[in-house]
Amino acid sequence: MDETQRRVEEIRKQSSELENHIIDQLIEGKITRRDFVRRGTVVGMSIPLLSFIAAACGGANETATGASGTSGGAAKPGGALRTATISPAAALDPLTVADEGGLMVLGQSGEYLTWTNDKLELEPRLSESWSSNEDGSVWTFKIRQGVKFHDGNALTAKDVAYTLNLHADPKNKGNALSAFGDPGGLSPGGAKALDDATVEVTLNGPNGSFPYLVSADNYNVIIVPDGFDTSKWDKTFMGTGPWVMDTYSPQQGATFKKNPDYWDTSRQPLADTSELRFFGEDQARILAIQGGEVDILSQFQVVGGGAALLNDPNIRVHEIRAAQHRQIHMRTDQEPFKDKRVRQAMAFLLDRPSLITGLFKEKADLGNDHPFAPVYPFSDLTVPQRVGSIDQAKQLLADAGMSSGFSVKLSTWDNYEIPQLAQLLQSAAKEVSINISLNVTDAGTYYSDFWLNSPLGITDYGHRGVPNVFLTAALGSKGTWNAAHFKNPTLDGLIVDYVSALDIDSQKAAARKIEELLLDETPVIFPYFYFHLSATRSNVTGIIPTGMGHLDLTKTGFTA
Amino acid sequence: MGRFLLKRLGLALVTLLLLSVIIFVAAQLLPGDVGRAILGPFADQRAVDELNEELGTNRPIIVQYLDWMRGVLTGDLGDSYAFNRPVEDLLWPALEKSAKLALLAFLIVVPIGIFGGVAAALKEGRFRDRVISIGGLSATAIPEFVWAVVMIMIFGLWLNVLPVTAQAPAGADFFTQVEYLLLPALCLVFVLFGYIARMARAGTIEALDADYTRTAFLKGLPRRTVIRRHVLRNSLLPTIAVVATQVGYLIGGLVAIELIFNYNGIGQLIFRAAQKRDFPLLESAVLVVGIVYLVATLLADLLYSVVNPRIRLTASES
Numbered sequence: 001m002d003e004t005q006r007r008v009e010e011i012r013k014q015s016s017e018l019e020n021h022i023i024d025q026l027i028e029g030k031i032t033r034r035d036f037v038r039r040g041t042v043v044g045m046s047i048p049l050l051s052f053i054a055a056a057c058g059g060a061n062e063t064a065t066g067a068s069g070t071s072g073g074a075a076k077p078g079g080a081l082r083t084a085t086i087s088p089a090a091a092l093d094p095l096t097v098a099d100e101g102g103l104m105v106l107g108q109s110g111e112y113l114t115w116t117n118d119k120l121e122l123e124p125r126l127s128e129s130w131s132s133n134e135d136g137s138v139w140t141f142k143i144r145q146g147v148k149f150h151d152g153n154a155l156t157a158k159d160v161a162y163t164l165n166l167h168a169d170p171k172n173k174g175n176a177l178s179a180f181g182d183p184g185g186l187s188p189g190g191a192k193a194l195d196d197a198t199v200e201v202t203l204n205g206p207n208g209s210f211p212y213l214v215s216a217d218n219y220n221v222i223i224v225p226d227g228f229d230t231s232k233w234d235k236t237f238m239g240t241g242p243w244v245m246d247t248y249s250p251q252q253g254a255t256f257k258k259n260p261d262y263w264d265t266s267r268q269p270l271a272d273t274s275e276l277r278f279f280g281e282d283q284a285r286i287l288a289i290q291g292g293e294v295d296i297l298s299q300f301q302v303v304g305g306g307a308a309l310l311n312d313p314n315i316r317v318h319e320i321r322a323a324q325h326r327q328i329h330m331r332t333d334q335e336p337f338k339d340k341r342v343r344q345a346m347a348f349l350l351d352r353p354s355l356i357t358g359l360f361k362e363k364a365d366l367g368n369d370h371p372f373a374p375v376y377p378f379s380d381l382t383v384p385q386r387v388g389s390i391d392q393a394k395q396l397l398a399d400a401g402m403s404s405g406f407s408v409k410l411s412t413w414d415n416y417e418i419p420q421l422a423q424l425l426q427s428a429a430k431e432v433s434i435n436i437s438l439n440v441t442d443a444g445t446y447y448s449d450f451w452l453n454s455p456l457g458i459t460d461y462g463h464r465g466v467p468n469v470f471l472t473a474a475l476g477s478k479g480t481w482n483a484a485h486f487k488n489p490t491l492d493g494l495i496v497d498y499v500s501a502l503d504i505d506s507q508k509a510a511a512r513k514i515e516e517l518l519l520d521e522t523p524v525i526f527p528y529f530y531f532h533l534s535a536t537r538s539n540v541t542g543i544i545p546t547g548m549g550h551l552d553l554t555k556t557g558f559t560a
Numbered sequence: 561m562g563r564f565l566l567k568r569l570g571l572a573l574v575t576l577l578l579l580s581v582i583i584f585v586a587a588q589l590l591p592g593d594v595g596r597a598i599l600g601p602f603a604d605q606r607a608v609d610e611l612n613e614e615l616g617t618n619r620p621i622i623v624q625y626l627d628w629m630r631g632v633l634t635g636d637l638g639d640s641y642a643f644n645r646p647v648e649d650l651l652w653p654a655l656e657k658s659a660k661l662a663l664l665a666f667l668i669v670v671p672i673g674i675f676g677g678v679a680a681a682l683k684e685g686r687f688r689d690r691v692i693s694i695g696g697l698s699a700t701a702i703p704e705f706v707w708a709v710v711m712i713m714i715f716g717l718w719l720n721v722l723p724v725t726a727q728a729p730a731g732a733d734f735f736t737q738v739e740y741l742l743l744p745a746l747c748l749v750f751v752l753f754g755y756i757a758r759m760a761r762a763g764t765i766e767a768l769d770a771d772y773t774r775t776a777f778l779k780g781l782p783r784r785t786v787i788r789r790h791v792l793r794n795s796l797l798p799t800i801a802v803v804a805t806q807v808g809y810l811i812g813g814l815v816a817i818e819l820i821f822n823y824n825g826i827g828q829l830i831f832r833a834a835q836k837r838d839f840p841l842l843e844s845a846v847l848v849v850g851i852v853y854l855v856a857t858l859l860a861d862l863l864y865s866v867v868n869p870r871i872r873l874t875a876s877e878s
Contacts, residue, residue, distance in 0.1 A: 090642045090643065090644075091643045091645070096600075098599060098601070098602060170604065173599065173604070173607030173610055175600060234645075250643050250645065251643075251650070251832070252727065277727070277822075281822070285822075287724045290717055291724030292720070293724055293725045442592075442835060443601065444591075444592035444597040446601075447600075448593040448596040449592065449593075451601065
């Protein structure tokens, strides 16, 4: 036995049963190195340790996915970064922020227990390490010591427990409530500080992905001091992060300076200052980076002027495969969509590869009418892809006794490529005598009046590191976002199986069953999962975006 | 003069009261839910209901209106629903920005417009007149957002000589602020030039045909003196009215320009407040625009009476 093998054996002796199971899966070739690292981070193993084991034990390689276009030479220290972001939609309160503009700001000065990187691996942040009990219903987080809030007070486990319980309490009107919902959810009081450096979180049931729910993916849960009134957060931008708020004007922007007491020496900001400029309109943001008014564009869409950036020699585009998508729901409890053959026919109307080319210039993955995006390691991509076919749609309608077609109203809202998607569906539906009338409103009207009450609608969903909330809230029988009103006990059971699964084999097995069930029942059409796109001027390097919409600017700087 | 002012003030108050009622009722007709608009699409319904209760948006409209009006009369515009801070904090900076843009646009377009109109009138029916009249009319007919895109493409992206946004960096000096405001101001100049030049041209042609002008010429006064003393003074009357009516548009109506140039003026503020069903902010912003408009027209009337004393007499006697 050589030295490497001896060290691996030692590691295995000190590892839990679950950790050893994951190592076994790697050795047996059941998971790739990437999946091994990704899954290992979830159960609390560090990336250096996982990398060592992966190198020592081999395992299948795979083509890397994730951010691209990040090359461009080394960044020089200093300088003032200017980033164009979407205007936060409302007050910057960590409890209630529900939009990409708002979460971008939270992530600058605030920090999470864990961080989901562009490969969907979990990196430790304010939690140094974490582990679970055998069934994943109790998670213990070791809280990093020596961390200070921007007001100089030390971070303790009490702050963490307070923050988690704050978000889990329905009385507080928090946006993270949906992520902390059952199965495997968190109730108020579920998080307890055992001592200054340990937080124990007792969940309502097993949840194998809970560390993702305290990561930057669940963007509301930046750790705030014990007793902090989050409605006043925009006065201070209180947090422990690398950037400290200098100035803030609602609707206009915020400026940040370096945090001199930042705990992570490897992530001290390179630039001297960072400015977020808020833009209400996509077009204005795109023009701003093209005109050199800003150095960085946090996010853009191909539709709406973004296509111009893809071939601009002065701009470097950064793309990340992500799980953000549109859901075309059909009310399964009402005609004309009670019969699953009618729903399947609707799904066959879409020529998905053409949608990806036309609407996204190839910057998207195909959807297969379930929320398991190709970017997830536990998605089973061997389930046959649904391919558009007007003939098949006609046949299904005939089988359902609907060959003469019907009329239905499609409700949605006016942003991004959504109206175009609605028009394309409307146009394809004419070929099978389905007359779709469009009801395109503003976001507020759609979500207030039509989202959960429309026979047919299109809703936008942001990225998540795990699809739990898509499953529980949008497809579960008791889901609060279940616009299709789909109630299927078998699916509910499979969702519980999936959420509680601790190893990737069990997750994949449950995922496959869910994928097959949803493909067959088709309560919702998932036409595509589009990439997260951000951009920099060509003299800027080192941005670290995430699929969720965060932007880590600590390593960002100018090359010239 | 005192009576004239009192009468105008009284009319202005009635107008503002009516305006506030119209906006309040119109705002109630907007579809959607305040709590949902603020907390976002995926917020728990219980949270939305609780917020609506907290904000009082589920009370009868008349109660909400009277509550808001009571606040206004005591100098309290309330808190913005969406931004959870006093309306004043958002309103005054936006008004200041809009005023800066409007002022710059006026400083450019009023002299150019008057000069163009007079120059056209002096060569009525000739080539210069046609160029100015048709050119001005064409420029006016093109919407300001089209001008904005064209100007950004030419000066911002191709020539790269002017910023493509209007918001100068924090702490920018006077000249930098002007530099940032130049492109949006030029868009407004194109839109307004036609109106002002047309009015100035019509006024000048009328004044040139007037008996007093003919008499002045017959007296042997030099042409330049006649135009300066007799023609210009009278030709400006319709121009003043046009300029005054454009103040409201320039202060509160530049939504497209402000969105394209990412300028946080009052137009954009009103637009966002309407989107968010942020009634206190929407009401107050519209009311402020209404006040600006009324003050501008009042000042125009006063200026009218200074330029033409006959107006003052008529108003006083009525």
